[in-house]
Amino acid sequence: MSTMNTRRSRSRHAILGVLSHREATGYEIRKLLSGTTAHFWKESYGSIYPTLAELQSEGLIQVVSHETAGRETKRFSILPEGERRLREWIRSPEVQLKPGRNELLLKLFFARRSDAAALIPQVESYREFTRKRAIQYRRFRDEDSGDLPPDAGALIGTTIDFGLAAAEMQLAWCRRTIAALRELAPPLSDEFREE
Amino acid sequence: MSTMNTRRSRSRHAILGVLSHREATGYEIRKLLSGTTAHFWKESYGSIYPTLAELQSEGLIQVVSHETAGRETKRFSILPEGERRLREWIRSPEVQLKPGRNELLLKLFFARRSDAAALIPQVESYREFTRKRAIQYRRFRDEDSGDLPPDAGALIGTTIDFGLAAAEMQLAWCRRTIAALRELAPPLSDEFREE
DNA sequence: TCATTCATGTAAATAGTTACATGATTGC
DNA sequence: GCAATCATGTAACTATTTACATGAATGA
Numbered sequence: 001m002s003t004m005n006t007r008r009s010r011s012r013h014a015i016l017g018v019l020s021h022r023e024a025t026g027y028e029i030r031k032l033l034s035g036t037t038a039h040f041w042k043e044s045y046g047s048i049y050p051t052l053a054e055l056q057s058e059g060l061i062q063v064v065s066h067e068t069a070g071r072e073t074k075r076f077s078i079l080p081e082g083e084r085r086l087r088e089w090i091r092s093p094e095v096q097l098k099p100g101r102n103e104l105l106l107k108l109f110f111a112r113r114s115d116a117a118a119l120i121p122q123v124e125s126y127r128e129f130t131r132k133r134a135i136q137y138r139r140f141r142d143e144d145s146g147d148l149p150p151d152a153g154a155l156i157g158t159t160i161d162f163g164l165a166a167a168e169m170q171l172a173w174c175r176r177t178i179a180a181l182r183e184l185a186p187p188l189s190d191e192f193r194e195e
Numbered sequence: 196m197s198t199m200n201t202r203r204s205r206s207r208h209a210i211l212g213v214l215s216h217r218e219a220t221g222y223e224i225r226k227l228l229s230g231t232t233a234h235f236w237k238e239s240y241g242s243i244y245p246t247l248a249e250l251q252s253e254g255l256i257q258v259v260s261h262e263t264a265g266r267e268t269k270r271f272s273i274l275p276e277g278e279r280r281l282r283e284w285i286r287s288p289e290v291q292l293k294p295g296r297n298e299l300l301l302k303l304f305f306a307r308r309s310d311a312a313a314l315i316p317q318v319e320s321y322r323e324f325t326r327k328r329a330i331q332y333r334r335f336r337d338e339d340s341g342d343l344p345p346d347a348g349a350l351i352g353t354t355i356d357f358g359l360a361a362a363e364m365q366l367a368w369c370r371r372t373i374a375a376l377r378e379l380a381p382p383l384s385d386e387f388r389e390e
Numbered sequence: 391t392c393a394t395t396c397a398t399g400t401a402a403a404t405a406g407t408t409a410c411a412t413g414a415t416t417g418c
Numbered sequence: 419g420c421a422a423t424c425a426t427g428t429a430a431c432t433a434t435t436t437a438c439a440t441g442a443a444t445g446a
Contacts, residue, residue: 017305100295110212
């Protein structure tokens with residue numbers, strides 16, 4: 001019972017985390033998560049706005065500026081109790097690790113030889129996608145994190161390390177898999193036929 | 196609009212896939228997926244049974260034996276139209292690839308130096324978990340797939356390759372990350388360092 | 391005998407996304 | 419003037435899991 005499971009707890013922690021780095025609006029929280037943790041964490045507006053309201057009503061965050069004239073903006077900052085809860089979660093030994101689904105692997109698992117030709121472009125587009133991610137990680141790695149509060153982000157490097165290593169592993173796998181698929185899929189050009 | 200998006204389409208394909216390999220009950224489908232594709236795909240009863248009923252009413256699968264005396268069992272087999280739909284999905288260029296969330300990385304992203312000590316056991320337990328998976332993949336790799344219909348499972352090897360490469364990459368990352376955390380976390384007692 | 395596994399199914403809860411409505415501001 | 423971006427929020431939908439109810443067969 002050490003970590004109480006509140007509704008939406010996963011989104012809550014991501015949002016508290018962002019606010020522990022800096023004040024932000026809901027819109028900015030989404031953009032920050034898309035820019036930095038996109039490979040392992042994203043949030044949509046449909047989660048962010050209701051969760052912000054909840055966190056505020058519980059006294060974990062507060063509104064630091066609320067413009068209602070013209071363009072409406074609500075900028076939030078984290079409160080001591082929010083910070084406490086965030087640390088509590090980070091230190092709690094319970095990590096929820098569910099493997100996550102991969103539809104491309106599912107296709108490969110059930111594929112027959114005759115599907116090989118159609119799978120090649122799918123693995124190729126996965127490779128392109130991964131290639132772009134690898135480039136992004138390298139940019140992150142060589143980039144300064146900027147205006148973080150002292151001590152914050154001390155371990156961001158390990159998450160970039162993970163992303164980069166995963167991307168490189170996946171690129172190597174794509175190469176091997178495309179080769180395997182090419183071997184199963186005979187070129188249409190020649191008098192090769194089968195099935 | 197080439198691939199029509201039916202409700203529950205992801206579960207549908209996984210189930211059709213299993214039935215393309217062999218006849219099975221709902222219970223067995225779940226067990227088969229847990230045993231072989233667990234690292235990238237799982238289904239719960241809450242998805243399986245309603246989806247089986249749906250697939251049956253659409254003429255994609257059929258009941259091959261229905262015992263109601265004693266222990267009730269319903270064994271399903273795939274129909275030609277189901278097989279057609281399965282191939283159509285496998286060959287369709289649209290692959291849904293959403294990165295999936297990783298709570299451990301989220302913790303590391305927001306962690307401070309002072310959290311390092313508490314994170315070490317968490318990464319260690321992740322390492323243990325991954326170690327076991329790596330052993331499983333090696334067993335799968337060296338194992339005969341058994342009684343699959345001719346040509347089925349021609350590419351299962353690529354999915355095992357993926358799982359094993361991912362596990363090995365993760366083990367290496369755990370090693371590096373634990374080392375980084377140890378450096379940030381001051382030892383609790385003077386004479387203890389290193390294992 | 392009794393725990394485990396086999397087996398089906400549903401209800402409720404939880405998680406999360408997408409699409410929409412609405413409008414201001416910025417930069418070209 | 420106009421496209422892109424900033425900004426908040428909700429409703430509906432899709433997806434998926436968990437917990438429960440029920441009971442037979444197996445094997446130690």
